[in-house]
Amino acid sequence: MIVCSCNLITDTNIRSTLGGEASPRTPIGVYKSLGCRPNCGRCFATVSSIISEAMGNGGSGSASYDGACDASGGSCCLS
Numbered sequence: 001m002i003v004c005s006c007n008l009i010t011d012t013n014i015r016s017t018l019g020g021e022a023s024p025r026t027p028i029g030v031y032k033s034l035g036c037r038p039n040c041g042r043c044f045a046t047v048s049s050i051i052s053e054a055m056g057n058g059g060s061g062s063a064s065y066d067g068a069c070d071a072s073g074g075s076c077c078l079s
């Protein structure tokens, strides 16, 4: 699912940056790991939820994707 419509970043892309000791702990860190920069910031809450889930702080084990964006164009920094 597209989480960041500005950069066309998916939840899978975000999860790929997480898991190691050097994994990012903030949305900005995730963007840096992916070689991107945030634009509007609408996705920050969702990225934070995914980070929390990966760190074992997700409670139910299911991140909330409220505010996740539908793919609506833009250029992808991952291509």
Ligand code: FES
Binding pocket: 003, 004, 005, 006, 007, 037, 038, 039, 040, 041, 042, 043, 044, 069
């Ligand atoms: S939706 Fe992620 S920076 Fe705009």
